[in-house]
Amino acid sequence: MTSLPAGAASAGSQLASADLPEAPGKALVVRVCGKCHGIGTFVRTRMSAQQWQAEVDDMVARGAVATAAEIRAIVDYLAANLRYGML
Ligand code: HEC
Secondary structure, eight states, X not given: OOOOOTTSSTTGGGGSSSSOOOXXXXXXXXXXXXXXXXXXXXXXXXXXXXXXXXXXXXXXXXXXXXXXXXXXXXXXXXXXXXXXTOO
């Protein structure tokens, strides 16, 4: 569940703020979550899987549009790549 593609893990701190980590689901997150406020709103946010789930549910309540499968993929991406300890 936290597996990263080869090569994605090493850059570490260079990922600090500007962009989302390269990993499966990134394009989906950019498309769905970048719509209202851009990825800058959350690119530096670090949360647990549970917290991301709640956050994404909240965004859906605010009008984010995605299928159930897409929502799951988004939560998986966020939980794996924007988690505590990731810069
Ligand atoms: C329909 C519009 C919309 C979409 C799509 C959307 N958001 Fe938001 N989001 C908002 C609004 C409105 C706020 C609060 C005001 C602000 O910060 O711009 C917000 C704020 C946030 C915050 C700051 C904390 C908070 O709850 O206020 C985070 C983190 C966040 N969004 C993550 C996401 C993620 C992840 C996605 C993709 C699943 C997403 N957003 C998609 C409207 C949206």
